[in-house]
Amino acid sequence: MFRTLDLLASTLGLLLLSPLLLIILIAGFFDTGSPIFIQVRVGKNKEPFKLVKFRTMKLETKSVASHLTDSTSITKLGTILRKTKIDELPQLINVAKGEMSLVGPRPNLFNQETLIKARDSLGVYDVLPGITGLAQIKNIDMSTPDLLAKTDQEMIQHFTLKMYFKYIVMTIAGGGSGDAVK
Template structure:
């Protein structure tokens, strides 16, 4: 019953938010086009539910010549971030296009953040703990507990806690904590 109600909630909430924020998304798209050359939407293949590959969508925040690595492996990522990209990342507005991933059922609002395909250590740890059997989320328990400021082992521990305690109530609390941390820009890696 939880999985069905979670999917219904994901579909309805993502649709409502897409309609409400579509003017903001259009403005962001225009600013991205004026800020730097390249596509508006950044598309990347990521392992999803049961490691099936899907395309995740984000507003592009980095220059087109940026290596396809996780932020922590870029050395000084600030040299790749566009002027507008810094604001989009800090405010998490770059994640808005993932509402379409949620609408199409590839992601959920709450779940483990989808790993990059080359984060083998994280994917392996998730395999060992059954985390790859969960649908990836726009936000998750590990995000509200430290986001990019915690190790892969800590992320998987938090994701394992979420897996054992999944409920609508926990999802609502994670959404609330996410909203609060976005307002404070906590745990966001921008430089």
Template sequence: MKRVVDVMICALLLLFLWPVLLIVATAIRFESAGPAIFRQNRVGRNGCEFVCFKFRTMFFGTGDIPTHQVSASAVTTLGAYLRRFKVDELPQLFNVLAGDMSLVGPRPCLPSQVELVQERRRLGVLKVRPGITGLAQVKGIDMSNPNRLAEIDAHYVRTQSFLGDLKLLWATLRGHGVGVDQVVRT
């Protein structure tokens, strides 16, 4: 049921948002060199890696490190706005359509975040598809505290429901939580 709802909602969103995607991609290309879409391996369901898509918000060539460890100077001016309003996450709708992700679930982490991957595996979090948004994001918990994040993710997995997912989507659209894209201000 969840997969069917994910596909239906994504198809509708893409039908209406394709002009926004095109405008954002063009603006990124005009602002700085490099591709508009950022591709990065992430850990998904059952611990399998997949390529996660996002709009590029950092200058091309910035290292492949967790977002919460990136210096603010690495983020483009447009990128800061895209992150603030979560527009940079829109290409992940294609990940949802491909079956790599869900609209709601634990955020996918980098394979290099070994402690978080191990803790999620131990707690059974990797049994579900990762999401564009999730309980931890709405609660304002980012990937800088792997144990706490894995605990919240495990709570989501144990208690997930259709109504709960709708509430998390609504909270995300209303801007609750700090999100996953905070950067260190230096």
């Protein structure tokens, strides 16, 4: 059921938001020259997949978790995209492809070994990663791996259709502050 909802929502979202996505794509060319950011992340069953986002940081920024990145790396356009969470919209492509869900644990990098260990021990990798979830609503980021893993597990254990829609609505309404940087 969730896969059907994800497929319908991502396809509809990509179609309806295509004018906005095109505008941001063009603005991104002027901002960094490379508006799309693709990064290998840990997916379901710890399988790698290529996460797609709008670029919010300078091209030379090191590929690490956001909380380990200096705020001077974020571009002017990137600041707006992060605050509005619009930088996440290209992940609808990942959702349409079945690599992600709209709701689930945020996918981490393979170099976040402490988080991988914590999540693995709690079965978090048994589900698709998501664009948003309980940890995002509660502003828990990857800088606190044990708390994040426990929050992800809590979400997975109590996940219902009602919670699926609740997390989406809360995210659209401004729940969570986006990726934190130093």
